[in-house]
Amino acid sequence: IMALVTTFLTTPVLNWVYPDRLLRGARELMAGEAEGRFGVLVPVSLPRSAPPLLRLADMITGPDNTARSIIGLHLRPAVEHEAFRAAVNDLNADRSETLDALVAQAAQEGVPVEPMSFVTRDPAADIVRIAHEQKVKLVLMGFHNPVIGQTILGGTVHRVLQGAETDVAIFVDRGMHVRPKSILVPYLGSPHDKLALEMAARMARHAKAAVTVLHVVSPEREAERTRLGARESADKVFSDPTQPAPVTFKVVPHADPIAAVLEQAKPFDLVVIGVAEEWGLTSQLFGWRAERIARDCPSPLVIFRRCGPQAQTAPAGDPKSMPGSLQPA
Template sequence: MKDPGQLAILLLQIATIIALSRAMGMLFSKFRQPQVIGEILAGIMLGPSLLGWVWPAASTWLFPAGASMTVLSMLAQVGVLLFLFLVGLEFDPEILRQRGKTAAAISISGIVVPLALGFAATYPLRSLFDPAQQAHLFPTALFMGAAMSVTAFPVLARIVTEWNLQRTEEGGLAIAAAAVDDVLAWTMLAAVVAFAPATAISHGDAGPMLKLLLAVAYVGAMLLIVKPFLKRIEAVFDRQGSVTPGLLAILLLTLLLSSFTTEMIGVHALFGAFVAGLIMPKRNKFVHAVTLRLETFSLVFLLPTFFAFAGLKADLRTMLDPTMIGYTLLIILIACVGKLGGVSLAARWTGLSVRKSVTLGVLMNTRGLMELIILTVGLQLGVINQRVYSMMVIMAIVTTAMAAPLIQLLMPRVTRRGEDDKIFSILIPVAKPKSGGPLIELAAYLTGGDTTHHRLCAVHLTQPTGAEMFRSITGDVLAPADRLELEPLLETAREKSLQVEPMAFYSRDVPSDIARIVRQQNIDLLLMGYHLPVFGHALLGGIVHRVLTGTDCDVAVFVERGLGKPSRILVPFMNSSHDRLALDLAGKIAKTTGAAISIIHVSQHADRKTAHPVIERAFQDPTQKQAVTIKVVAGDSPASTILDEITDPDLVIIGVAEEWGLESSLLGMRPERIAQDCPASMLIVRRYAAPKQ
């Protein structure tokens, strides 16, 4: 077979990069770590640190020097430009109105302290740098300080939303301070680039001060000339109701020309991309529409190429030397003391408690992708070498990864409710509006309308875009359009005089967030609809499987087939803990509706004695007037036996069990027969078993 051409190699490079970065990102998100850590590590794995070390021939073949690598490099830089344009676009000045002064004080301290420490530490660490860098140590020290002081706003915003900190004082301040940080950081980067020695990406012979003056003039022109023009673009958007190809072309031209201008001035194209986003109209609908058009392509296609490009520049093999490990740990310590310490002290000075101040410092200490972008610029400028670059990449990964576990330690402990333990709490997750009504009707039958001893909560979770994640901090947790998902449920609840606590959140991992809400709200029963998984046909696969196996409460999955007020309830029974939960719920519904209950006990031997005591205990409440009939049936196939016995029930309540063919699995490739062939509505239940101490 002939050698592949440059185009074939480029296509294979991109396919490999996207596949590995998505896989690693998803893996790390399962451990409640920011997805960007996995994506950064995916890039490092493709570089000399792993692939080039373990299989040099494959590394050379997949990433050969030549045209494909040049194109990959350009794609990476375009991806970063588009990403920073979106970061600027998502910046909302409204966030600073309530917390502006406090956020500014915290942000300035979080910039100045690590900047000073990073700048000062460069001189005693001069031996790490090349001779040419030692000869021009001032721009190198300035760059090291700037790299130490950056905060990854997108990562911070995701951590805040995932841990539901939007409404906390420290969460709101972190977002506001990080927003100020973003503006200061990219302004500072422009200054660092201006002071850097002449390189391939530093055009012209203009001195640093002239470059800075030109940059100030450029920003003034963007604010005074381009921004008013873009206001007219927003008016066109309002008339047309969408971002047309023509409007999108104008926005992209603004981005490209702005980046070109700052690149020619000598303060880097990244600064121009950020400013172009910063001056865009900030109304929610416009930002949301533009973000939807650009974000997915940028995050899925272009940014992974940047991770790979950055990973190819890092060589962690040089870190195996004990001396280098010591230097790396020292850099991590300086970065944490500067950023975490500077932010925490400033927050404490503004009146926050110690816990809130440290939480704020931990949040602001995340660096992630922003750090990687700045480090790549420094490597291109020649102000740092590959060795220091690799150390700083490790620092970025460590400071980002440490945020989630530290936040978990710092969050206030959720305690049980004491007297409220007698309250039976039901949580109803709602994905689509049409599923809410039937679920709340079933909840009404379970509670009997008793609001004294029962509590109903409804939650809608949706995956946010970057802009929505930013705006969730400034206003409501979800936009009004998203909260409408709960409206049919709430309307039915009002008709039945039920009190429901509605909740709506952005979520990047719905099953994990449902489990978190269950713990925080002390939920006793999770009542949800079923959702077919992406792969397979099983009702208990995909998201439902993850909820069933990862939630610390009883779970009931409702398969709705036109259930009205039930008059006949069938409970298949084999004396498992799940079957006993089915009996309990059947009793609650029958007490409200007066429905007759038929219990079919399937056994290899038709012995009524084995089931009778358990069933009697389940219905020993003297206030229950419902008729209960028990039938013991012998059969080798419980599922077939039950299907043969079903005549005309309105509702079948059945426990999760392998014997019924209702064992949950992540990838259920065949539908469960009993769920598929049963003509009545079904409630499939799982009893929670607390882990043994």
């Protein structure tokens, strides 16, 4: 009780003595320097998650340091004794083992990273705020086992997915120790699937990885029209002549799209997929239903969510929820 009383009494005083505007100036300076680049915000909470998240950010942004910006963010939970600590230098204070691991990995691989660390009382809100202030194009987060329930896209992840005014990616690690050389992209045609295609194209181009676009069709009906439409979408994304590795378009008839993805994913180094009901992936604050693909996928997995009006679709199962290329034949 005394700890709660102390926090409530000291917080307004600290906010008055060290107002957020003192820290906001430094963040806005960083945002101004990064504007015009492909910016990725990488929140890291554990040292072991730093290397694979950095590899993904590097693959997405590409080798041109003048055209990219990677921000490594470590949010430290507030504890009682820190209520009395000065906050003026908190933007980069106490980098911690986690952020040091990210910075060390970045130096080893020659990837420029802007480290940022501060105490937080609301990690999701601070991730969303920093992403907005830094004008990043993507928030790339790792997944860790939830405290409540089994849902992967829940809790802090859910709040970032719902609140971020930019695209979001959730990485589910299965042991990605090196750059992937083969990428599987399940595709049904949602805006989130299209973002997954675009990000897979960037990663494949920069990592010289081969891509397979997997289009699952129902065996009960003629799927030629949807097959042609999905192929056209894939060709449009992978039309870049600088793509160094081949791109394969694979059609699999299957009554269960999720089972088809799990069967096809085994030989691939990385699976890149859009968040969608069709894949059994939805954002939930709390939940007891484990998302089947995220839980059972044998390969490392990145789940993408596109932000903005173009991401709004009709309910799952409605043919109009998919682009024209995926309407029933």
